[in-house]
Amino acid sequence: MKTLLQVDNLQTFIGQYHILQGVNLDVKEGRVTVILGRNGAGKTTTLRSIMGLTPPREGSITYEGESIHGQSTHVIAKKGIGYVPEDQGVFADLTVEENMKIAVRKADDATRERQELLLELFPDLKIAWKRKGGNLSGGQKQMLSIARAFVNDNRLLLIDEPSKGLAPIVVEKVMEAILELKKRTTIVLVEQNFLMASGIGDDVFIIDDGRTVHQDTMEAFKSNDELKKKYLGVGI
Amino acid sequence: MALFLSLLLNGLALGMLIFLIAVGLSLIFGLMGVLNFAHGAIFAWGAYVGWMVYTSTGSFLLAILAGTAAGFVIGWVMERVFIRAFYGNHVAQILLTLGLMIVMTEGIKAIWGPNILGFDPPTWLQGTVPILGELFPIYRIFVIGVGLLVLIGVHLLLTRTKYGIIIRAGVQDPEMVQALGINVKQVFSLVFAFGAALASFGAVVAGPMFGSIVPEIGMTHQLNAFIVVVIGGTGNFIGAAVGALLVGLTQTFMAYYLPEAAVAVNVALMALVLILRPQGLFGARR
Numbered sequence: 001m002k003t004l005l006q007v008d009n010l011q012t013f014i015g016q017y018h019i020l021q022g023v024n025l026d027v028k029e030g031r032v033t034v035i036l037g038r039n040g041a042g043k044t045t046t047l048r049s050i051m052g053l054t055p056p057r058e059g060s061i062t063y064e065g066e067s068i069h070g071q072s073t074h075v076i077a078k079k080g081i082g083y084v085p086e087d088q089g090v091f092a093d094l095t096v097e098e099n100m101k102i103a104v105r106k107a108d109d110a111t112r113e114r115q116e117l118l119l120e121l122f123p124d125l126k127i128a129w130k131r132k133g134g135n136l137s138g139g140q141k142q143m144l145s146i147a148r149a150f151v152n153d154n155r156l157l158l159i160d161e162p163s164k165g166l167a168p169i170v171v172e173k174v175m176e177a178i179l180e181l182k183k184r185t186t187i188v189l190v191e192q193n194f195l196m197a198s199g200i201g202d203d204v205f206i207i208d209d210g211r212t213v214h215q216d217t218m219e220a221f222k223s224n225d226e227l228k229k230k231y232l233g234v235g236i
Numbered sequence: 237m238a239l240f241l242s243l244l245l246n247g248l249a250l251g252m253l254i255f256l257i258a259v260g261l262s263l264i265f266g267l268m269g270v271l272n273f274a275h276g277a278i279f280a281w282g283a284y285v286g287w288m289v290y291t292s293t294g295s296f297l298l299a300i301l302a303g304t305a306a307g308f309v310i311g312w313v314m315e316r317v318f319i320r321a322f323y324g325n326h327v328a329q330i331l332l333t334l335g336l337m338i339v340m341t342e343g344i345k346a347i348w349g350p351n352i353l354g355f356d357p358p359t360w361l362q363g364t365v366p367i368l369g370e371l372f373p374i375y376r377i378f379v380i381g382v383g384l385l386v387l388i389g390v391h392l393l394l395t396r397t398k399y400g401i402i403i404r405a406g407v408q409d410p411e412m413v414q415a416l417g418i419n420v421k422q423v424f425s426l427v428f429a430f431g432a433a434l435a436s437f438g439a440v441v442a443g444p445m446f447g448s449i450v451p452e453i454g455m456t457h458q459l460n461a462f463i464v465v466v467i468g469g470t471g472n473f474i475g476a477a478v479g480a481l482l483v484g485l486t487q488t489f490m491a492y493y494l495p496e497a498a499v500a501v502n503v504a505l506m507a508l509v510l511i512l513r514p515q516g517l518f519g520a521r522r
Contacts, residue, residue, distance in 0.1 A: 051415055077417035089412035091405040098401045103416050148416065
């Protein structure tokens with residue numbers, strides 16, 4: 001299986017704090033790679049480091065065989081990486097339509113098709129099309145953020161805690177959508193909700209105290225109660 | 237009634253000029269978080285370059301074009317050379333832009349001298365027109381008209397074009413704009429230059445309205461523009477427009493009825509907004 005994104009020994013500082021102290025990832029094409037870990041383990045910083053939003057001080061990030069370490073965020077994004085941040089990053093003052101419009105890099109037929117698919121997956125967005133981002137519910141914001149990341153021909157999506165703060169029924173909807181997108185792109189998913197993550201993930205990386213401490217397939221990890229208890233504090 | 241109308245039109249004309257300065261300042265502050273104390277000096281440079289072209293060619297349109305272009309270039313260079321290194325550092329920005337303001341104002345004195353220079357309207361904009369039985373200077377009507385056109389133009393730019401959407405999005409969350417593959421730094425440079433161009437455009441238009449220009453011409457207007465930005469909410473276009481008209485009208489009416497308090501009332505208005513609604517009348521809560 002081809003590796004799409006390879007992260008080795010990522011070292012990232014925020015101010016004087018040494019947040020990432022050796023994160024490794026190996027993201028295979030066409031699969032959903034889940035990053036699990038406790039609060040404050042460095043999951044969000046890992047995604048931000050890959051995007052160049054919190055540039056790492058050391059380590060290497062290779063995307064499609066090319067180093068993207070040290071490049072500007074907009075250059076990294078244009079290489080085909082979509083980002084759904086933890087706070088969704090929806091522009092409150094812009095309508096849903098404008099939020100989508102700003103994301104579109106190339107208004108071709110393929111993009112229009114993808115947008116149609118997204119509106120089928122998230123009919124709520126169609127209804128709220130002219131509504132301002134700030135007036136959307138938490139679930140709708142999440143849907144918009146995911147739609148914005150996928151409307152371009154992005155070969156990799158980085159999605160940060162899509163279930164955070166959402167009602168279970170909305171989480172289910174978002175999960176279904178991610179499963180649908182999985183057929184078309186590669187996904188890195190940061191998630192605290194293990195039930196959700198285990199339902200859609202193929203591979204697992206556990207980050208603890210800023211380090212990758214374990215990597216596995218989701219199948220193997222799911223059945224290993226000892227590991228789950230050790231790193232996630234859950235015994236499901 | 238005649239007096240009221242006259243004050244109203246004067247207030248509107250002043251408000252439009254303040255709007256032209258404030259809208260750039262507001263976008264620059266809202267988008268880039270830069271407190272630009274040299275904005276008034278850019279305004280002054282626009283006025284002087286416009287005056288120079290006007291007196292040497294006799295063409296007011298060329299003067300407007302040259303003044304606006306000068307503002308654009310100054311803004312572009314200022315952002316690239318000086319401002320870019322100090323994003324996020326307000327103290328450095330204040331010191332830097334205050335310094336630039338002094339240097340630029342002294343530069344005007346060195347080139348054009350420290351004295352007042354007369355700036356008359358072109359012949360085709362001289363004279364008066366009767367409005368409801370009252371004679372009113374054509375030039376002030378022209379200023380209101382031009383201001384309205386720019387207001388509509390900028391509004392359309394911000395709401396109907398992709399570039400406008402990017403600017404509005406950038407005011408809220410520049411990081412996310414970058415993550416969508418847009419070069420925010422380039423947008424910053426352009427907005428800075430565009431804001432500076434609008435101010436210097438306003439300056440050339442303002443020259444004949446006041447009848448003369450002095451090297452410190454930018455100072456008073458800059459103060460008004462800052463008041464407008466606070467009242468309207470940073471980065472908010474509608475806020476800048478409404479705030480500018482409010483400040484222009486208040487100043488004009490106060491200057492007639494209570495001249496001693498003309499400036500103080502606007503500052504008091506700003507203080508009131510800061511206490512009751514710190515995000516400005518139209519600004520979103522952050």
